[in-house]
Amino acid sequence: MLNHTIKYEWLxxxxxxxxxxxxxxxxxxxxxxxxxxxxxxxxxxxxxxxxKEKMGKLDRKxxxxxxxxxxxxxxxxxxxxxxxxxxxxxxNAPRVVAMDAQPxxxxxxxxxxxxTHYAKPKIYGEAYxxxxxxxxxxxxxxxxxxxxxxxxxxxLPLLVLGFSYNVLSSEKESGVLRLTLAQPISLYQWxxxxxxxxxxxxxxxxxxxxxxxxxxxxIDWLGNRGAATKLILLVTVYIFFWFLISFLIxxxxxxxxxxxxxxxxxxxxxxxxxxxxxxxxxxxxYPVPSRTIMIHEYxxxxxxxxxxxxxxxxxxxxxxxxYAPKDTTQQNQYSWWLGNFAxxxxxxxxxxxVLDDYNExxxxxxxxxxxxxxxxxxxxxxxxxxxxxxxxxAHYTDFRNQVIAFADTWRHYFIPRMFNNEKMQAEDFGExxxxxxxxxxxxxxxxxxxxxxxxxLTLTVAGSMWVYRRNSxxxxxxx
Amino acid sequence: MLEAxxxxxxxxxxxxxxxxxxxxxxxxxxxxxxxxxxxxTTTINLFLNFIQPSRGQALIGEKDVVKEPIExxxxxxxxxENLMLYPNLSGLENLEYFSGLANKKYPKExxxxxxxxxxxxxxxxxxxISTYSKGMRQKVGIALALAKDAQVLLLDEPTxxxxxxxxxxxxxxxxxxxxxxxxxxxATHDLFRAKETGTHIGMMREGNLVEQLTTDQINHxxxxxxYLKHMN
Numbered sequence: 001m002l003n004h005t006i007k008y009e010w011l012x013x014x015x016x017x018x019x020x021x022x023x024x025x026x027x028x029x030x031x032x033x034x035x036x037x038x039x040x041x042x043x044x045x046x047x048x049x050x051x052k053e054k055m056g057k058l059d060r061k062x063x064x065x066x067x068x069x070x071x072x073x074x075x076x077x078x079x080x081x082x083x084x085x086x087x088x089x090x091x092n093a094p095r096v097v098a099m100d101a102q103p104x105x106x107x108x109x110x111x112x113x114x115x116t117h118y119a120k121p122k123i124y125g126e127a128y129x130x131x132x133x134x135x136x137x138x139x140x141x142x143x144x145x146x147x148x149x150x151x152x153x154x155x156l157p158l159l160v161l162g163f164s165y166n167v168l169s170s171e172k173e174s175g176v177l178r179l180t181l182a183q184p185i186s187l188y189q190w191x192x193x194x195x196x197x198x199x200x201x202x203x204x205x206x207x208x209x210x211x212x213x214x215x216x217x218x219i220d221w222l223g224n225r226g227a228a229t230k231l232i233l234l235v236t237v238y239i240f241f242w243f244l245i246s247f248l249i250x251x252x253x254x255x256x257x258x259x260x261x262x263x264x265x266x267x268x269x270x271x272x273x274x275x276x277x278x279x280x281x282x283x284x285x286y287p288v289p290s291r292t293i294m295i296h297e298y299x300x301x302x303x304x305x306x307x308x309x310x311x312x313x314x315x316x317x318x319x320x321x322x323y324a325p326k327d328t329t330q331q332n333q334y335s336w337w338l339g340n341f342a343x344x345x346x347x348x349x350x351x352x353x354v355l356d357d358y359n360e361x362x363x364x365x366x367x368x369x370x371x372x373x374x375x376x377x378x379x380x381x382x383x384x385x386x387x388x389x390x391x392x393x394a395h396y397t398d399f400r401n402q403v404i405a406f407a408d409t410w411r412h413y414f415i416p417r418m419f420n421n422e423k424m425q426a427e428d429f430g431e432x433x434x435x436x437x438x439x440x441x442x443x444x445x446x447x448x449x450x451x452x453x454x455x456x457l458t459l460t461v462a463g464s465m466w467v468y469r470r471n472s473x474x475x476x477x478x479x
Numbered sequence: 480m481l482e483a484x485x486x487x488x489x490x491x492x493x494x495x496x497x498x499x500x501x502x503x504x505x506x507x508x509x510x511x512x513x514x515x516x517x518x519x520t521t522t523i524n525l526f527l528n529f530i531q532p533s534r535g536q537a538l539i540g541e542k543d544v545v546k547e548p549i550e551x552x553x554x555x556x557x558x559x560e561n562l563m564l565y566p567n568l569s570g571l572e573n574l575e576y577f578s579g580l581a582n583k584k585y586p587k588e589x590x591x592x593x594x595x596x597x598x599x600x601x602x603x604x605x606x607x608i609s610t611y612s613k614g615m616r617q618k619v620g621i622a623l624a625l626a627k628d629a630q631v632l633l634l635d636e637p638t639x640x641x642x643x644x645x646x647x648x649x650x651x652x653x654x655x656x657x658x659x660x661x662x663x664x665x666a667t668h669d670l671f672r673a674k675e676t677g678t679h680i681g682m683m684r685e686g687n688l689v690e691q692l693t694t695d696q697i698n699h700x701x702x703x704x705x706y707l708k709h710m711n
Contacts, residue, residue, distance in 0.1 A: 001580065001582070005580075008565075008572065008575075008576040008579075011572065012565055012567050012568060015567040016567060174563050174566075175559070175561060175563035176563045176565060178529070178557070178559055178563070179557065179559070179562065179563065179564070179577060180577075180580065181527075181529065182552060182555065182556070182557035182633075183552060183577060184548075184549040184550070184552035184553045184580070184581055184582070185549075185552075185580050186549075190580070472531060473528065473530075474529065474530045474531060
């Protein structure tokens with residue numbers, strides 16, 4: 001019976017031209033969305049490439065200068081310009097710590113328009129004071145980006161609802177339903193058959209559109225089959241959820257107009273209301289402390305420490321005897337820096353509580369949002385897509401930690417050498433620490449997001465069965 | 480074949496159908512006469528299980544329509560006053576679709592034969608229903624009865640709005656089905672057709688079946704007099 005219903009429903013739909021219109025409409029929207037995503041990712045990668053090229057050029061120039069200076073082909077420059085001085089390299093030739101885009105970054109802008117994707121930590125100054133926020137277009141922040149995630153989260157449900165809100169009610173209104181229900185069928189199965197077909201049609205349209213768009217913009221989804229499959233699975237489950245909601249509302253047996261209003265209300269609640277309530281409550285329950293205050297406290301601690309630089313340096317030597325000058329007759333050319341390095345430990349200790357508070361508040365806010373995301377399928381999808389795109393808050397927090405860790409590596413490459421009063425050599429450029437980005441250690445939200453969506457599916461199926469049991473043809477047929 | 484046993488329906492305290500009993504045997508055409516709101520459609524809806532009886536039973540082939548809705552619907556074909564079909568499908572496709580819902584599958588030629596037997600002209604078979612007249616749609620309904628091999632026909636004013644020729648054709652089809660042993664329950668306003676086609680007549684007023692008789696007991700004039708007597 002299911003096959004039979006589906007076969008004739010298909011004939012009916014084909015002759016309605018609905019399917020063709022839907023295909024073209026959705027393909028157009030998807031291509032546009034992926035194009036927008038691609039543009040952003042290209043900008044992001046172009047900036048990173050440019051920075052890396054600049055860094056390489058500077059490295060080559062400095063190496064060449066060192067070579068000429070060593071061969072006395074050039075007069076020695078002032079100390080602060082001398083490429084042989086380690087502080088000069090550590091300060092003026094920092095490495096680019098970049099957050100490369102994931103293969104599927106185009107699908108979801110996520111947090112990417114809030115943060116920069118590279119940092120250049122220097123030998124001095126704490127990495128967490130580096131600006132990670134990027135000034136971005138406030139209008140865009142207000143309305144969000146028109147990316148594939150937006151299309152799937154906001155527009156796709158509307159398409160599903162438009163395609164299914166009156167499956168039962170239109171037949172009731174036209175009168176065909178009386179003849180249908182006079183046949184030996186189960187209303188539940190018959191309606192499910194009709195909706196399943198529509199679900200399959202729409203899913204195929206969506207999947208094909210997404211894959212075509214990714215192909216057009218040269219995104220290697222075949223090479224990233226795992227991520228692409230996850231993307232399609234997540235979106236399919238989301239589509240199915242909305243079809244089931246429509247199924248449930250149809251089963252109530254109301255008229256088309258009333259179905260449309262009810263379904264739009266459900267859409268508003270899940271897609272607009274719950275997400276905004278969660279974000280509002282996150283801000284009021286766990287306000288993020290001001291970054292300005294944090295930086296201010298950091299600077300105060302720094303100023304205090306700098307005043308006591310000599311004293312601090314002495315203590316530092318006691319704690320790090322390996323750094324104590326071996327030849328006290330010779331003046332260390334980096335003596336100004338050494339005091340600062342020593343002071344930085346003291347500064348770190350005194351600002352640590354401020355930093356911890358700041359991080360804890362951020363974590364609390366994030367975990368509040370993480371927990372409450374299970375209240376709305378729309379948030380679950382957003383979260384899952386950000387996860388696949390590598391643009392989730394977790395990815396940016398992780399990148400920030402990677403920058404801080406690399407800043408430490410960078411400094412510790414120079415500190416022992418500077419205490420030893422060494423000089424930079426041309427061949428040292430190859431040995432400078434480098435950073436390569438990886439997101440492997442970011443805990444994936446995807447499995448939980450998928451499970452959450454499946455939970456919503458189960459809930460809706462249970463709801464529709466309950467409605468069906470309670471409802472008789474009397475309700476469905478009465479106008 | 481078709482039996483109402485003290486069947487009644489109450490809507491919010493108002494009795495749309497008071498306890499009513501009657502039987503329609505194989506080959507009978509039982510015509511329900513009565514003013515609008517007399518309970519004719521309620522009776523038919525009860526047999527279709529579209530509404531639940533407040534008391535009593537509606538039986539088709541000795542099966543209770545409430546307890547065995549699927550089984551009883553296999554036996555019946557229903558033609559409402561205005562039979563609506565899928566406008567984007569042809570007459571043939573609609574017939575195939577609705578027969579399929581009743582799990583009746585035939586080769587295409589068989590379906591075409593049913594349509595022809597129901598009197599639908601051959602050139603209309605493959606045209607979309609949106610181009611059909613009401614009479615043509617009713618014929619698809621009859622073809623469905625043939626395809627389903629229905630033993631019971633439930634008709635709710637099937638000839639209202641049909642021109643006399645179409646109405647006559649429809650009546651002939653009913654007679655043909657009746658000879659095959661189909662039990663028909665028909666609500667109608669057409670006294671003439673009821674006398675001509677029907678084998679039994681029931682008159683309803685305000686939810687009561689006030690009169691039951693066989694058509695051979697009465698002539699046209701007396702039928703009309705009796706009807707008016709009950710209605711006034």
